[in-house]
Amino acid sequence: MLTANLIRTKRDGGVLSEAQWRFLIEGFCSGEVADYQMSAMAMAVFFKGLTRTETADLTRCMVDSGERLPRVTDRPRVDKHSTGGLGDKVSLILAPLLACCGVDVPMISGRGLGRTGGTLDKLEAIPGYQTKITTDQSSRVLREVGCFIVGATETIAPADRRLYGLRDVTGTVESIGLITASILSKKLAASLDALVMDVKVGSAGFMPNLESASELAESLKEVGAEAGLPTIPVLTDMDQPLGRAIGNAIEVNESLDVLAGGGPKEVRDLTLRLSAEVLVETRMATDIANAEATLADALDSGGAKERFEKMVHEQGGTLSGHLPLGEQKDYVAYQDGWVQSIDCPAIGDAIITMGGGRRTVADVVDPCVGIDLHVRIGDRVERGQPLWTVYESQTKCPPIDPVVLSETEVSPRPLILE
Ligand code: URA
Numbered sequence: 001m002l003t004a005n006l007i008r009t010k011r012d013g014g015v016l017s018e019a020q021w022r023f024l025i026e027g028f029c030s031g032e033v034a035d036y037q038m039s040a041m042a043m044a045v046f047f048k049g050l051t052r053t054e055t056a057d058l059t060r061c062m063v064d065s066g067e068r069l070p071r072v073t074d075r076p077r078v079d080k081h082s083t084g085g086l087g088d089k090v091s092l093i094l095a096p097l098l099a100c101c102g103v104d105v106p107m108i109s110g111r112g113l114g115r116t117g118g119t120l121d122k123l124e125a126i127p128g129y130q131t132k133i134t135t136d137q138s139s140r141v142l143r144e145v146g147c148f149i150v151g152a153t154e155t156i157a158p159a160d161r162r163l164y165g166l167r168d169v170t171g172t173v174e175s176i177g178l179i180t181a182s183i184l185s186k187k188l189a190a191s192l193d194a195l196v197m198d199v200k201v202g203s204a205g206f207m208p209n210l211e212s213a214s215e216l217a218e219s220l221k222e223v224g225a226e227a228g229l230p231t232i233p234v235l236t237d238m239d240q241p242l243g244r245a246i247g248n249a250i251e252v253n254e255s256l257d258v259l260a261g262g263g264p265k266e267v268r269d270l271t272l273r274l275s276a277e278v279l280v281e282t283r284m285a286t287d288i289a290n291a292e293a294t295l296a297d298a299l300d301s302g303g304a305k306e307r308f309e310k311m312v313h314e315q316g317g318t319l320s321g322h323l324p325l326g327e328q329k330d331y332v333a334y335q336d337g338w339v340q341s342i343d344c345p346a347i348g349d350a351i352i353t354m355g356g357g358r359r360t361v362a363d364v365v366d367p368c369v370g371i372d373l374h375v376r377i378g379d380r381v382e383r384g385q386p387l388w389t390v391y392e393s394q395t396k397c398p399p400i401d402p403v404v405l406s407e408t409e410v411s412p413r414p415l416i417l418e
Contacts, residue, residue, distance in 0.1 A: 050177030099146030115348025247370020
């Protein structure tokens, strides 16, 4: 088999067999298929798509590129994954929160992808936090804490780890087949009993409208079911960032607030709902309302925050309150009005420009840069009122005007769409 022929087949709209995907993924992991060839293949897939069978085959080959994590307790194993969006820090809160409710959360997460931030980059803003630990270490943390958050490694979903890095910088993220295989390969490697998928819809995520997001949700549900993993998709709004904080250290700080029972309501509400779905799926709660009440208690009692601190400690991190941020600059409203929209691409690009995201695979992320949005779509604002704050470090924030105001009233947007 020749890699160039496989790329040509896909480029011309053909369908590859499982054996051909296996050849490609095995070669990619061993170094026989070069990064530039895999990037070309990702671009061909971006344009021509994958059939459902190809998506399932690719997912299986990516899982088989590494090991599966062993089950180390009798507790149900659950997880949540998001298709990615600005300000999405739910994973940091959800893992320790669910661990407080008697389930294990062995979370294998990703780095920033395109304009969206990554859970691993956020956690690495905490001094000492190790996202790369051995399987034995992660099993010990799971037994003792009930959750861990790590990255794909050379042994766990290595194909995703490498392909993810290439897609981030080659404009090949927004593909239903590649997103499905990327997410499910990590989740299947974690030997889960149930997965809730937060499928983001809107300009701050990868699926711009309900139609494409529903297609991705179907793909995740079907490929997950075929691989024996019950996958519950929830479609949620991403036409504005989730919560106020966008950036790495700043999102850890907001997560700490939510873990302590405070923080923005939309971050708390979404975390409760997604967590409730897996508690019901694994029969740890009878219904969503019941599950949400139990979860809310774990936030308000401080139990979830304590669990987060324990996880951070066990993974080598040192946390003593909020993390330091860059130099602060505030921007105010130049007129009265209502918030009509938020320019999410401008915010995402500004964070990357300031060093909070990557332009190339080798870039090192600066955790201190970030943006704090003080308003949400539909909010009434008055001239002179603070709209957003930027935290800059080495590189200044490019000129942006991320909050668009209207002179007429605007309705708030619903958070959970389907
Ligand atoms: N999250 C992932 O893990 N992979 C993707 O491709 C997109 C979002």
